[in-house]
Amino acid sequence: MAELTEAVETTSPPRPPERFTMGWRVVAAKEFSDHLLSIRFTILIVIVGLAAVAAVYTAAGGIREAAEQIGSSDDIPGLFLKLFTVTPEGSRLPAFFAGIALLAPLFGIAFGFDAVNGERAQGTLPRLLSQPIYRDDVINGKFVAGLSVIGLTITTLTMVVAGIGLLRIGVVPNFSDIARLLIWLLVTIVYVGFWLALATLFSVLLRRASTSALAAFATWVVASLFALLLVGIVADIVSPISQEGNAEEVIENARTQRNLSRVFPQALYQEATVALLEPEQRTFDVLGLLILQSPGSGAIPGPLSLEQSLLVVWPQVTGLIALTVLCFAAAYVSFMRQEVRA
Amino acid sequence: MTATAEAAIVTEGLTKRYEELVAVDHLDFQISKGEIFGLLGPNGAGKTTTILMLLGLSEPTEGQARVVDLDPTRHPLEVKRVVGYVPDNVGFYPDLTGRQNLEYTAKLNRISSEVFEPRIQTILEQIGLADAADRPAGTYSRGMRQRLGITDALVKEPQILILDEPTIGIDPEGTRELLELIRNLRDDRGVTVLLSSHLLHQVQSICDRVGIFVRGRMIAQGPVRELAARHVAEEVVTELAVTNWERAGEALWTVPGIKRIDRQADHWLLVSEKDVRPEVSKVLVERGIGILHLRRRDEGLDEIYTRYFEEEGSGRIN
Numbered sequence: 001m002a003e004l005t006e007a008v009e010t011t012s013p014p015r016p017p018e019r020f021t022m023g024w025r026v027v028a029a030k031e032f033s034d035h036l037l038s039i040r041f042t043i044l045i046v047i048v049g050l051a052a053v054a055a056v057y058t059a060a061g062g063i064r065e066a067a068e069q070i071g072s073s074d075d076i077p078g079l080f081l082k083l084f085t086v087t088p089e090g091s092r093l094p095a096f097f098a099g100i101a102l103l104a105p106l107f108g109i110a111f112g113f114d115a116v117n118g119e120r121a122q123g124t125l126p127r128l129l130s131q132p133i134y135r136d137d138v139i140n141g142k143f144v145a146g147l148s149v150i151g152l153t154i155t156t157l158t159m160v161v162a163g164i165g166l167l168r169i170g171v172v173p174n175f176s177d178i179a180r181l182l183i184w185l186l187v188t189i190v191y192v193g194f195w196l197a198l199a200t201l202f203s204v205l206l207r208r209a210s211t212s213a214l215a216a217f218a219t220w221v222v223a224s225l226f227a228l229l230l231v232g233i234v235a236d237i238v239s240p241i242s243q244e245g246n247a248e249e250v251i252e253n254a255r256t257q258r259n260l261s262r263v264f265p266q267a268l269y270q271e272a273t274v275a276l277l278e279p280e281q282r283t284f285d286v287l288g289l290l291i292l293q294s295p296g297s298g299a300i301p302g303p304l305s306l307e308q309s310l311l312v313v314w315p316q317v318t319g320l321i322a323l324t325v326l327c328f329a330a331a332y333v334s335f336m337r338q339e340v341r342a
Numbered sequence: 343m344t345a346t347a348e349a350a351i352v353t354e355g356l357t358k359r360y361e362e363l364v365a366v367d368h369l370d371f372q373i374s375k376g377e378i379f380g381l382l383g384p385n386g387a388g389k390t391t392t393i394l395m396l397l398g399l400s401e402p403t404e405g406q407a408r409v410v411d412l413d414p415t416r417h418p419l420e421v422k423r424v425v426g427y428v429p430d431n432v433g434f435y436p437d438l439t440g441r442q443n444l445e446y447t448a449k450l451n452r453i454s455s456e457v458f459e460p461r462i463q464t465i466l467e468q469i470g471l472a473d474a475a476d477r478p479a480g481t482y483s484r485g486m487r488q489r490l491g492i493t494d495a496l497v498k499e500p501q502i503l504i505l506d507e508p509t510i511g512i513d514p515e516g517t518r519e520l521l522e523l524i525r526n527l528r529d530d531r532g533v534t535v536l537l538s539s540h541l542l543h544q545v546q547s548i549c550d551r552v553g554i555f556v557r558g559r560m561i562a563q564g565p566v567r568e569l570a571a572r573h574v575a576e577e578v579v580t581e582l583a584v585t586n587w588e589r590a591g592e593a594l595w596t597v598p599g600i601k602r603i604d605r606q607a608d609h610w611l612l613v614s615e616k617d618v619r620p621e622v623s624k625v626l627v628e629r630g631i632g633i634l635h636l637r638r639r640d641e642g643l644d645e646i647y648t649r650y651f652e653e654e655g656s657g658r659i660n
Contacts, residue, residue: 023450026446026449027450034435034437037437122433123429123432123433124435126399126429126432127428127432127433127434129399130422130425130427130429131422132419132423132450132451132452133422134419339400340394341390341394
């Protein structure tokens with residue numbers, strides 16, 4: 001007992017305040033290692049990894065055949081990216097990017113649904129908050145950790161898939177292909193960040209981890225399955241098509257549908273993915289697409305440059321970032337206003 | 343009440359209101375440095391709310407607290423750096439070992455690993471958890487968790503230790519050890535201790551002073567003995583054991599002031615208006631009866647506590 005006393009300074013005045021405490025870093029480091037060691041991480045990586053590798057394996061087979069017929073593969077722009085977007089005929093597996101679009105929300109939800117209510121259930125939240133850190137360090141650190149794990153996973157997965165694809169099809173990607181892929185990765189991480197923020201919000205608002213997981217999954221399912229249905233109904237009300245159904249009305253209705261669907265992160269993400277990974281995608285405007293496809297338009301079909309593609313997806317990407325920020329802000333504010341013991 | 347240099351914790355008119363409910367109602371109290379103060383009251387009295395306000399984790403509606411001369415609402419980090427807190431039903435990350443849990447706390451306190459590694463080991467040994475330190479915290483018993491909680495609070499070498507209901511769910515032997523540990527911490531390290539409890543008889547032995555806290559208000563505070571003297575003193579209970587019970591019984595009735603004799607298995611309880619020990623011993627010695635045991639029984643805090651509750655019209659003890 002007595003040997004401890006020398007080391008103690010009980011009379012010292014409180015140390016001067018540190019302007020920059022960076023408590024979130026400590027929280028993030030701990031959460032990050034927790035995530036990597038967790039069982040849910042293993043499960044997810046197995047599921048998503050298998051799906052991705054299978055998708056690319058089949059796609060690569062299809063592309064190689066196509067490329068061999070054409071002869072020289074160097075002339076086909078974006079051939080490398082086809083690896084991620086092509087679904088060969090007869091294959092039941094979705095393309096890599098479609099698979100990621102489908103499963104990415106799983107990652108976000110899995111690493112966020114018990115962020116705050118888990119700490120409450122374990123009784124660790126009061127202890128954590130009684131350490132010299134700001135309260136937002138907890139939620140910021142957790143969000144950063146979740147996003148880092150997800151970013152690391154998806155980047156690794158994409159690199160593995162690219163590697164397998166390279167070996168299978170033997171196409172060397174050019175600079176533009178790589179840039180498109182990297183930008184697509186960033187957009188994907190933002191998209192997963194949206195689901196992470198949403199799950200974190202539920203973990204703040206709902207007391208039980210199982211309830212918040214269910215709420216987040218329900219949102220995902222509703223937004224995926226019923227979004228188109230809802231959008232269709234609303235569009236028919238806003239811009240109805242009359243009995244005669246002239247072209248203008250049909251186009252207007254389709255435009256409204258597309259605009260409304262952009263409330264949902266899935267639609268934004270899907271459009272961004274298509275424009276980034278398929279250089280031929282020139283516009284998402286309904287009329288514009290019609291004109292491009294009509295034989296008399298005079299438009300020469302061809303791939304866009306990287307800059308042009310970026311211009312096409314800029315609004316979608318901005319919207320996606322805005323949705324993510326909004327969701328995280330809601331989680332942040334409700335966490336800051338919550339009583340420690342509730 | 344003004345803050346003196348010797349005060350570790352001072353509150354002035356500290357109030358917390360939730361929409362309808364007043365959880366803490368104009369609370370004034372002061373805890374001196376190196377003191378063990380017991381905040382006693384039934385569940386729902388506002389003890390935890392008060393503690394959270396002292397830590398800056400909850401904002402007072404009115405009034406203020408000063409902890410080591412700082413306002414916890416405005417300087418939460420500085421306050422939390424010098425205050426170790428063991429919450430009610432303290433929890434740990436079940437998958438991390440006890441030691442890893444402590445290391446996380448040390449890192450959050452910006453203690454470098456060269457400093458915290460030996461420090462944690464020393465405290466673990468002192469608390470008696472060194473053997474279990476590398477087991478997952480999820481396997482700990484309630485009593486071990488409580489001790490790990492105290493270890494956790496000590497990692498930052500606090501000036502003040504706040505323990506919320508430290509003895510809940512621990513067996514009597516464990517409670518005794520825990521309280522002894524708290525007392526030793528004060529004696530060896532000079533930490534100021536604030537502990538809250540609704541189980542009075544458990545904590546009264548180690549508290550220098552107690553405050554009785556009912557429905558958000560502090561209705562009495564002071565040393566246990568003083569509180570007893572101030573409000574009780576209607577009856578005195580004396581324990582007695584003699585060599586010859588039959589003759590003693592006759593003799594005792596000659597002593598004025600004895601109202602009642604309760605015969606217990608191995609001793610008698612004499613209930614009287616005042617202290618009758620001199621008369622009793624005189625009478626017994628005169629008749630040649632040997633006195634084996636004669637002791638005035640102090641009124642326990644439980645009785646005081648019950649009395650206060652009854653006065654408050656609540657009478658509810660958990």
